[in-house]
Amino acid sequence: MKTIHVSTTVNGDAAEFICGPDESLLDVLRNRLGLTGAKEGCGTGDCGACSVMLDGRLVCSCLVLGAEAEGVTVDTIEGLAEGDHLHPLQQSFIDHAALQCGVCTPGILVAAKALLDRNPDPTETEVRYWLAGNLCRCTGYDKIIHAVMDAAKTMRAA
Amino acid sequence: MALDNTGQRVFKVVGTRPPRPDGVDKVTGRALYGADMSAPGMLVAHILRSPHAHAEIVSIDTSAAEALQGVKAVVTAADFTPQEDEYLDDILVNCLARDKVLYDGHAVAAVAATSADVAKAALKLIKVEYRKLPHVTDVDAAMRPDAPIVQSGRSLETVPEGMSENVTSHCEFGHGDLEAGFAKADLIIERSFTTAATHQGYIEPHACLATMGADGKGDLWCCTQGQYNVRSICADLLGIEASQLRVTASEIGGGFGGKTTVFIEPVALALSRKSGRPVKIVMSRSEVFLATGPTVSSSTDVKIGMTKDGRITAGQAHLRYSGGAFPCGTVDMGAQAAFAAYDLEAVQTLGWNALTNRPKEAAYRAPGAPQAIYAVESVVDELCQQLGLDPLEVRLKNAARKGTKSSYGPTFDDIGLMATLEAAKAHPHYSAPLGENQGRGLSAGFWFNFGGNTCVTLNVNTDGTVGITEGNPDIGGSRAAISQMAAEELGIPYDKIRTIVADTSSLGHNDVTDGSRVTFSVGLATIKAARDAISKMCSRAAQIWGIDEEAVVWEDGAACPAGPNAGKFPPMTLAEIAAVSFNTGGPIAGHYEFNADGAGVSFGVHLVDVEVDRETGGTKVLRYTVFQDAGKAVHPSYVEGQMQGGAVQGIGWALNEEYIYGEDGRLQNPGFLDYRIPVASDLPKIDTVILEIPNPGHPYGVRGVGETPIVPPLAALSNAVSRAIGKRLHSLPMSPPRILKALSEA
Amino acid sequence: MVAVVIWGSLRRFTDGQGEVEVEARNFKELMEALSARYPGLKPQIERGVSLALDGRIYREAWFTEIGPDSEVVLMPYMAGG
Structure with missing residues (x-):
């Protein structure tokens, strides 16, 4: 399967990755970007453990394709605190x-x-x-x- | 170690609510759970599972899968040596089916490959030839003489002759003359009940990362309630020595008993040994439902006699449990717990376990008790309804108390049932008005609580801080409670202490985090380890002062001369003693290793108000209050959390959750969409009232807390629904279709 | 002699008695004496039993002392979640 090159913004920083066309945003975050804060509890959008913000919209990242992150912003739990200052x-x-x-x-x-x-x-x-x-x-x-x-x-x- | 009865002990740290030490890690996403660990060169493994409820495995051909590019190892049951020990062999056969598949989802083979996609593609290339066999998933059907036999030759000597081979064990408990007891009753009610199997429903699926070389040395990272248990089982199944396998428990994303188990760990280790590469396995949610621990399903008959004024004269229960396709002792616990809340002259409980084509049962909070107590508390409630008696007064009249010969044999010591019932009676919830289609239910609950094998090491650092190493995964704030008890005993601030969970090479054996044992047992060992360190610090101070060790005492975090005769020295603090420890004999540490007993039983009473929608059959929980004897509550917030969380799991069990099997014996709802656990909008505030009746078996009076709260909700909800709609249901869950059916039969 | 209360389903191995008397000073001696006197109990004892002594439950401790007037109840080995 041909991979897709994606340019995106994660927690305010520019990020690039390649992913499979069927690869979920959750898998990309966890396996390609090393952001394991979002969890896979079900993989079917029923548990919310993988919740992230996609262009300001709350989504289950297991139901979003990695390729959909192209050109938009992704905010995860890792970006919630500012440095050592908790939200x-x-x-x-x-x-x-x-x-x-x-x-x-x-x-x-x-x-x-x-x-x-x-x-x-x-x-x-x-x-x-x-x-x-x-x-x-x-x-x-x-x-x-x-x-x-x-x-x-x-x-x-x- | 008995309760410190030196007057009323005033606690400084125990009983406060400090922030948990792992809090920041867990709110920032930094905490590492089972699936969060990776290793260089890691392979990903997936598991092939049975599509049949019951079938003979005629052949397995893995050659095409092995030939697929990127596949590095394939294992089946043939890669493991059958175990002589039946308990171990059952675990092994459950990890990978040997001659038969015993339930829908039973693991058959596993593939490790360079990517998940390759591993999944390889599973499709494995050819398994099955010969389908008749199946049985219902416990009553499984006990009939003509039932399909799930496994032969598994019946214990306790099983009476002439029963189906599926019946693996039988037990009987009780005392007194039943016939005479029932003869004294003014009213006898006999009813039959069923409860569905439910799943623990932890949000984190099972996951592990295994590394094992050709030299037989292994490392395993996994989410588990007991890394030592995982180590000993995996070492046995792989034929290696325990010392050569180090198991590290990840942060654990919920367990509730369901992670006292081993499913994927030996498989990952075997794949790693075969491939020479690290191997990670992460279960999907459907795999979790299909092949990890649901509770037993149950079918129960209860008969209770009562006088007009509410005295129970005799109680009898017949419990039929199925722990799935493997023998299971949970019915023993249910049969002992069924009538534990009552002071009875005549009581008898009989239990049977039967094999069915369902996954292997795993413990779930107070295993066996909720099903049995649901049935008993339902019949007690119906007796109250028919005799026009107040259900709380009746429970007070019959409540077990100190000196009661319990339904399972021993005589109770100090227990808190009366106190919890009195607290419920006095609470405004009990007398609040109710509206139309609303009902109030109550139920008592009970659990034994355990101690068990425990080790703690407490290191005094030269800067005056303390490190505690303990061996039980922190499943709900235990590191905070352990630090609190150490701070209390040492007389130093809570934030000077850091408690960590050790891997299996860093500390001696610790039993799994179960039986509500950790705050009790690890806490007790921590207090003892602190006392060990204190005696060493007193000895160092004595050396420095040039006086006898016996002349030094520990007060408020410092060594002090025992009295004016001992000499005049200013107190020497822990930090001061630690700072010169290299000069006075070397590092200072306290240890304690033991097998804890004296955990002390636990009782709770739950009150619930519900409203039933007669059009949809939906039940809304309006108000909920938990009353529980917690012994001394070390960190009250986490005690409340256990009570609330357990209650909500019980609410789910009562109203929605169930394993649904089709005619084909396959599980129809292996996902959170169709297996619906309670969500925030289903629930009201869960109010809690903690009673602190000290446990005589612990120096601070600590009791286990975590399991009891799941016991009462089943009957409390059923009793409330019965009062709301004027009809009693005898099956759980009371899902909307069941309630509509009951209403239509009016 | 120690009077030991056993649970109902074990009575078939103790000639129908719900309470049996054996000579034992501790848990280990109790299990050995019971196994010797009533061989039918041996499989259960080997699988695991708990001992309730004056209301307190012990799961494994061999050398738990049993006093002459202690209330002694044999129970299945406890398992939890």
Whole structure:
């Protein structure tokens, strides 16, 4: 199979890679760019563990082709903190014990940031529905919801 | 080591909520899980799986696959030596089928190649000739004398004669005169129940990276609940010595019992040995559903007698479990746990395990207990309904307490069931008003909790900090709890300590992270290791001061003279002693290695309000409160997290989750779309009330917490639905079609 | 002598008795004495048993001492998740 050359922007930096025409963006990120923060929990878009932003849109990177990254921006969990300064959502997840095993956490953080970018003051119900595409098996979601609400409050005050 | 009963101990660090040491790694995507590790020259392996529920393997021809460019190794069962030990041989046969495939998805062969595409193409070139055999996936059907036999010759001596060969074990527990007990009852209710097999549903699929040379030395990186268990099993299956195989546990993306197992690791090692290259295997989600650990499926009959005023006079349960295609002892645990919450004069539980053409059962939080307690708590609730009694009062009246002869034999010591029931009764949730089509359910739950083999090394660094090496993967914040207990004992700040999870070469054997054992057992070993280091530090201080060792005590993180007679010296802190350790005898470390007992049983009570939509059959959870005796809660946030997470898994089990098999014996829903676990929008806040009844078997009173919370939700939800719609369902899950069917039968 | 309560399905190997008496000072001696006196129990003991001593469950510790008045209950080897 002929490979495709792709030029893109990942977490603000220019990036180039070659990939197969049927290769998912998730596989590209993990296997070609060394960004293993996005996880494959299902490969079918059901669990949200591979959530990334594609040109400002929240997507399951397992359902996006690597080739689709051509000319657009990709933002992953690795780009959420600024240097050693954690994003308020990241700090809130630690403070509220909103993770146990932590494997769903990168996807949930990316999804939660996408929510707060468009709605800085969501209700609990809005957070629960927005995150309904991100499965977590450890926490029962309670502390996650609380952490997102609290981070939103912090960000509004900033 | 018994509870420190020197008055009311005031804790400084234990009971607080510091940030977890792996927090930053896990919120930045830096933490490395099973699939996140790669090695230079690595091959990727994929596994060929059976498309049949039950078939004889007539032949396997791998020659075309081996000839494909890029394929470096192919293995089948023929590459492994059958094991004399049945437990090990079952694991081996489950890793790669030997003569028969025993379930849909059973592994048959594996290919390691230079890319995933090549490996997958090679699988298509493997020719397997099957001769299909009749199959059975239902436990009751499997126990019938004419059922297809899944495996022959696997019945234990405990199985009564004349049963199907599929029945592998039988157990009986209880005490007292059942007949006399039932004769005293004013009302006897007897009901039959079924529960579907469910999957642990960890978000991280199984993954490993194996390296093994021709010299028999190997390294394995994998996500597991127990690296030592993986090492000993893999060493046996590959015929190498344990010392030559180092297993490193990755960060683990959920386990819940399902990663106390071995599926792909020996296969990856064998492929690596054959190819001379590192080999990585990552399961797909459908492989996880098809071929890794669901729970048992169950069919149960329960009979309970009660007096008009709510005293239970006798209880009996017949439990039929299937742990899939291999013998499984889980029914023993269910039969012991079924009536554990009750103080009964007459009780009997009988259990049978039967083979079916389903994947090999793996532990899932309190294995065996949820199914049995669901049935018992449902019948108790129905008795309350029919006799017009308050279900909480009835449980208080019959609750097991200190001095109760338990349904499984021993007499209970200090237990927290009464306290959790009283807390539930006093909670505003219990008296909150309910609307139309709404119902409130409650259930008690129980789990044993275990201790087990544990090693801890505690190194005192020369800068006054401490490194702890322990051997149990951190599945939900245990590194934080272990650091807290060390900080408490040593009298130094929490952030001066770093706890790491060791590989198998760095520490002696540790049992798997199971049985809610880690905070209890590793915590206990950590306290003991800290005391070992403290005695060495006191000895160094004594040397420096020129006084007797016995004249030195440890207070607030420093060695101090024991009293005015010992001499007048200012306290010498851990940092001060550590700084001169090279001059006083060398590095200082504390150790503790033991097999922990005395874990202390755990009880919980769950309250739930639901609303049932009569048009769709959907059940909405409106309010949920967990009450649990946690012993001393070391890190309350992670205790709450266990209670919430377990409750939600139980809610999924009660309402949606099930393995669905077709007539052809194949699994119809091996994916998260069709196997629906609860999502955030399905749920309300899960409220928690932690009760701290100290465990007499731990110096701080710590009990295991993690498993009990999955037990009560099954009956609590069923009882709530029954009160919401006025009809009782006897099968889980109570999925919308089942609820609509029950409503239409009105 | 120690009175040991066994679980119901083992009664068929102890002439129907739910409680048997053997001479033993610890867990190891108890398992040996039971296996010697009731050979039918041996396969189960070899597969694994736990011992509840005065309400506390021990899974493996051979040298757990058994007092003359201890409540001794034999249980299957515990396995969890």
